[in-house]
Amino acid sequence: MEEREDSQAAVAPEIVTRHRLSTRIWHWLNALTVFVMLMSGLMIFNAHPRLYWGDYGANADHAWLEIGSTREAGYLRIGSLTVPTTGLLGHRTDWSGTVRRYAFPGWATIPSAYNLAAARRWHLAFAWVLAIGLIAYLTIILINRHWRGLLPHRTELKPRHLWREVADHARLRFAKGAAALHYNTLQKLSYAGIVFLVLPVVILTGLTMSPGMNAAWPWLLDLFGGRQSARSIHFICAFLLVGFILVHLIMVALTGPLKQIGAMITGRQQLEQPE
Amino acid sequence: MITRRTLIVGGAGALLAGCDKLSDSPAFRDMLRGGEGLTMRAQRLITSRTAMAREFSAADMSPVFRSNGSSNPGTADYQRLAAGRFADWRLIVDGLVRRPLSLSLGEIGRMPRRTQITRHDCVEGWSAIGKWTGVPLSLLLDQAGLRDEARYIVFHCADRFGDLPYYESIDLVDAFHPQTILAWALNDRLLPIPNGAPLRLRVERQLGYKHAKYLMRIEARDSLAGLHGGRGGYWEDVADYEWYAGI
Numbered sequence: 202m203e204e205r206e207d208s209q210a211a212v213a214p215e216i217v218t219r220h221r222l223s224t225r226i227w228h229w230l231n232a233l234t235v236f237v238m239l240m241s242g243l244m245i246f247n248a249h250p251r252l253y254w255g256d257y258g259a260n261a262d263h264a265w266l267e268i269g270s271t272r273e274a275g276y277l278r279i280g281s282l283t284v285p286t287t288g289l290l291g292h293r294t295d296w297s298g299t300v301r302r303y304a305f306p307g308w309a310t311i312p313s314a315y316n317l318a319a320a321r322r323w324h325l326a327f328a329w330v331l332a333i334g335l336i337a338y339l340t341i342i343l344i345n346r347h348w349r350g351l352l353p354h355r356t357e358l359k360p361r362h363l364w365r366e367v368a369d370h371a372r373l374r375f376a377k378g379a380a381a382l383h384y385n386t387l388q389k390l391s392y393a394g395i396v397f398l399v400l401p402v403v404i405l406t407g408l409t410m411s412p413g414m415n416a417a418w419p420w421l422l423d424l425f426g427g428r429q430s431a432r433s434i435h436f437i438c439a440f441l442l443v444g445f446i447l448v449h450l451i452m453v454a455l456t457g458p459l460k461q462i463g464a465m466i467t468g469r470q471q472l473e474q475p476e
Numbered sequence: 477m478i479t480r481r482t483l484i485v486g487g488a489g490a491l492l493a494g495c496d497k498l499s500d501s502p503a504f505r506d507m508l509r510g511g512e513g514l515t516m517r518a519q520r521l522i523t524s525r526t527a528m529a530r531e532f533s534a535a536d537m538s539p540v541f542r543s544n545g546s547s548n549p550g551t552a553d554y555q556r557l558a559a560g561r562f563a564d565w566r567l568i569v570d571g572l573v574r575r576p577l578s579l580s581l582g583e584i585g586r587m588p589r590r591t592q593i594t595r596h597d598c599v600e601g602w603s604a605i606g607k608w609t610g611v612p613l614s615l616l617l618d619q620a621g622l623r624d625e626a627r628y629i630v631f632h633c634a635d636r637f638g639d640l641p642y643y644e645s646i647d648l649v650d651a652f653h654p655q656t657i658l659a660w661a662l663n664d665r666l667l668p669i670p671n672g673a674p675l676r677l678r679v680e681r682q683l684g685y686k687h688a689k690y691l692m693r694i695e696a697r698d699s700l701a702g703l704h705g706g707r708g709g710y711w712e713d714v715a716d717y718e719w720y721a722g723i
Binding site: 308319329422 | 488489492493495496499505507508509510511512514515519522523527528529530532536538539540542595597598599600601602603604605680681682683711715716717718722723
């Protein structure tokens with residue numbers, strides 16, 4: 202009897218639904234949109250590579266973050282901490298031997314050669330895709346109640362449970378089989394943080410930088426503490442997104458990239474038998 | 477041999493080159509430009525005609541109000557006007573108006589004035605807060621009497637970039653906004669040359685490059701086509717910056 206069951210399992214493995222259609226569409230739309238937003242955003246930053254707190258901020262004012270260069274070297278300064286970044290930020294010799302003194306290098310920006318106007322065209326057009334996509338996704342998960350799967354249960358937030366998950370992740374021990382069909386607490390916290398906090402804040406701080414929106418919705422300025430604060434928060438959110446994407450890609454690579462990418466395309470996944 | 481590294485680097489390079497190629501494609505650029513129209517319509521939809529830009533107190537002002545773009549038109553004509561403290565300067569208001577005007581700085585200074593402490597936002601990303609005093613543009617336009625066909629107000633400037641004169645334009649929604657003024661003073665002093673002496677535009681719900689400096693002539697038009705590059709402004713013509721700079 203047991204043998205027959207085993208052979209049956211080998212012939213017809215259990216196929217489970219992993220990702221909803223709305224999640225999959227939004228995921229791949231964002232895979233494109235977020236990259237365009239980040240890279241065109243870095244080009245926009247290159248036009249004035251300094252960040253301030255408060256309402257105003259220009260060259261004569263104190264910048265809490267600055268990417269700059271001397272004739273020979275590039276640097277990143279945060280507060281009173283200065284890090285040499287020659288070759289990457291502020292000062293870089295490109296493939297043709299030309300020294301480029303822009304904050305972010307051409308390989309990280311859209312377009313690759315300095316062009317603020319074109320970067321704004323990309324950024325402000327794709328911003329619509331990002332914003333409409335987020336609003337549509339939030340509406341859909343509110344209706345189909347998927348949002349509850351993104352929020353951790355109270356018991357999952359207990360330090361002992363969290364520590365356990367952190368330790369398991371550090372040892373690269375990941376849930377398998379049916380247990381992997383539900384997000385663990387660290388996944389829930391990261392996804393919920395991105396969906397409910399970072400993406401809404403990045404969009405709202407983007408709007409706060411618009412003088413037209415300031416007239417329409419002046420409360421934006423009060424919410425974020427002024428236009429230059431909003432610009433700083435916008436930049437911090439962008440780097441939280443970069444961090445999220447890096448960890449996300451590493452986790453996909455560690456947990457069977459073909460299986461994971463396939464599931465995000467077809468929505469289905471073959472259920473792994475726990476060892 | 478194709479290694480994974482060359483594949484990744486090559487793939488990323490191809491993607492980047494693809495983005496650059498798209499940036500240069502007229503069809504794709506037109507698509508991206510569609511975003512500008514959408515943004516303008518959306519902002520106009522949620523913004524009342526008189527929705528005001530935030531006004532600040534004297535304590536909020538930038539210690540230094542930097543200038544940008546031209547810091548001095550430097551032409552012989554302008555030098556002569558500046559040497560005479562703009563006594564010979566005249567602002568021409570013409571185009572689709574019933575009563576063309578020619579006004580001296582003294583006449584403009586005697587008109588009703590508005591003072592506002594507002595934030596100037598450069599398209600590059602920086603902001604500076606300054607105190608502006610000037611005549612509301614709506615008063616001048618009413619005095620000149622706009623014809624029914626007028627749709628745009630064009631600002632012709634004394635400064636030039638190479639062979640091209642600087643100019644800008646706004647539509648009537650912004651032209652008649654209460655905070656849209658022709659400023660002759662910054663921070664309680666006559667407008668300094670780097671900031672646009674003797675007169676500059678303040679159009680507070682848009683970015684800095686719309687705030688034309690060194691004004692010489694204001695022209696009412698029914699269309700922006702046929703004027704210089706046809707896109708309604710110097711930066712719009714030469715570098716494809718947005719005509720609607722509300723974002």
